Structure formats: structure tokens, C-alpha cells
Amino acid sequence: MGVLLYYPTVNPPTEVVHQALLYWDGIASVVPRDPRLYEALVGPELRRLEERELYRPLAFTxxxxxxxxxxxxxxxxxxxxxxxxxxxxxxxxxxxxxxxxxxxxxxxxxxxxxxxxxxxxxxxxxxxxxxxxxxxxxxxxxxxxxxxxxGVLARELAATTDSALFPYTDSEDAYRNSLRPASPTRCLAWEMELGRLLPVPAPDTPTEDVLAFREKYADERRRLMRALHRMLGDLRRDYEHPADVFAQLRLELSEAVEDYRAARRSSRMAWAHRSVTVSVALAAAAGGALLLPDLGWLLGTIGGYALNVATREIRPLARARDDHDFSYLHRVQSGLA
Structure with missing residues (x-):
């Protein structure tokens, strides 16, 4: 499923770490290349996760x-x-x-x-x-x-490693900076809000509890993320027909969401819904009425969750380098579900 590459600081907030542990293969961050600085800066929780191969420090040599x-x-x-x-x-x-x-x-x-x-x-x-x-x-x-x-360093590292890295930030400025053009060519993107599909444990939940949930309900987590990533990939390739993409994946998404909801209920943990915005670079140049941002397609409801797709157009977007080049924004200012 790939690894979240957090920036701009070394130590992500706890809720971002939990998000990565639940819905991706782990978390990474950009660290100084001096080993002494690494020892001084990286927090104890990240070090424990590194021992379990769930945290990856990244630095330019x-x-x-x-x-x-x-x-x-x-x-x-x-x-x-x-x-x-x-x-x-x-x-x-x-x-x-x-x-x-x-x-x-x-x-x-x-x-x-x-x-x-x-x-x-x-x-x-x-x-x-x-x-x-x-x-x-x-x-x-x-x-x-x-x-x-x-932000530029993070995206450069994501492009030059052998892993699927998803640049991810809780900084509004850093997120918007990632949408600056990397070339004179204008590239379009859809921006979607997926936070209610990806709830995280409530604040103060111990990371050990999150790890236990990750292992116990690994199948449910992976099924949900596979469905979401498939939807994002299909939307990137078939941007002119988002309703068709959604119709094809509706059953798969609905079942994945319901299975994951049942797992959450079984965990007896409190859960929070926080905003997660994903920007999907379109695979080809596009134009016309379908890209007008005020159309605001509402493609339906998945298991009680409203999923708004293509509600906002971004011009320009840094040219995507790989199919997994999505930028995530984690906003912490949300209450408990």
C-alpha cells in the first residue's frame, strides 16, 4: 500500500503516525544525514517503530x-x-x-x-x-x-527511492506548495476529501493499541485501502467519466467500508474523523465542461459515508512522476465522530 512520507518536520504528530499505521505500510520522514542529529531529533516512538520496520528515516547522502x-x-x-x-x-x-x-x-x-x-x-x-x-x-x-x-526535498526523495512513498503533510502551506507547477505545462487534478472513510483512533490512544488493531484486522484494512487506491487510479485514467468509475467500484467500496466499520466496533476504541484531502493528478491533458469546479458531482453514498468526487479543480499541479504520486493533507481540527 505504500508508505506515508511526512513533512515538513522530522517527528509527525501522533495522529498522523496512527493514520499511517492503519492505512499504509508505515511512515517515513526527512531527517538530517548526520547520525548524531538523527539520534538527537528522532523521538522515541519513531525509534520503536523503526525497530519494527514501520518507520523509515530518509535523508540525502x-x-x-x-x-x-x-x-x-x-x-x-x-x-x-x-x-x-x-x-x-x-x-x-x-x-x-x-x-x-x-x-x-x-x-x-x-x-x-x-x-x-x-x-x-x-x-x-x-x-x-x-x-x-x-x-x-x-x-x-x-x-x-x-x-x-x-516539501521539495520530500518529493525529490519520494521520486528517487525504490518504495512507493506518498508525500503527506499537516501544514496547509506545505500542501499548497506541493501543487506548484514543476514545468510550464499546465496539469489538472481533482481534489477529494476522504477523511470520513479513514477514521483514526481518538486522541491519547496508545500506539500499542493501534498496532494491535493493525495486526488483528489486517485483512479489513488492506481491503479498504485497495478499494480506495483502485478508485483513485481509475479516476486518474478515466477522468471524463467519474460516475462510471464509481458505479463499477460501488459494491467493492461499500463492502470494504462495512467490514472495516465492524472491525472498529469490535475494537472498543473511540474513533475520530479527521480531514484527509487527496489530490489526484490527471493522466492526460483535459478540458471542457467536465472540469468546471462548480459542477460538484456527488457520486453517491458508501455505507453512510458521503463521497464527493471531482468537487474542486486544481490548476496547476506539479506533474505527477508515478501513478502513486498523490499528496495528502491531514487536518487535525476535527472533533470526535
């Missing part, structure tokens, strides 16, 4: 950063670098650019980024060196700059 400086580790790295530097210059040219503060609003570890990028941030006045530092060389930056830079 010195060699890959050198390649990125010159050519980029992926065919799109030069485009990403161009977009990133262009956005940073635009931010710096604003009448009210985000000025680094002390104490810092956000930090960037220099061992996460390339030397040319560090120099550019300093030259544009978007970063200042933090001296002294607690965990290695750091830059003071705004949250906007942090989310933009780490």
Missing part, C-alpha cells in the same frame, strides 16, 4: 546532494530547482518578505539541504545562521520558507 548540485538525482530535479529558486526569489521580492526571527519561527538543518541552496537563502535574506546551535548547523527561517524547501 553526501553523494546524492553533490549530484543534485550539478544535475539533480531525477529527470525533474532541474525543474524542481528552477521552481524552488524562482519561488524563493518571488518571496524575497515581496513588499513584506518573511524575515528570519530570533528565536526562530522555524529552522532548517543545513545537513538537509545543498550548499548552493543555503547560500541562496542567506543572500535573499530569507535565512540567517543560528549560532550557537544545539543539534548542528541550523538556519532561522519562516514557516513558509521551511515548508517550501522541505
Amino acid at each position: 553526501d553523494e546524492s546532494l553533490d549530484v543534485l548540485d550539478r544535475y539533480g538525482p531525477s529527470p525533474h530535479a532541474d525543474q524542481n530547482w528552477s521552481v524552488l529558486t524562482g519561488e524563493l526569489r518571488r518571496i524575497a521580492a515581496r513588499p513584506d518578505p518573511p524575515v528570519p526571527t530570533s528565536p526562530p519561527e522555524a529552522v532548517l538543518f543545513t545537513s538537509k539541504i545543498t550548499y548552493p541552496l543555503k547560500q541562496l537563502l542567506l543572500e535573499l535574506g530569507l535565512a540567517t545562521n543560528l549560532v550557537p546551535w544545539s543539534f548542528g548547523a541550523q538556519l532561522s527561517v519562516s514557516k513558509e520558507v521551511q515548508s517550501l524547501v522541505v
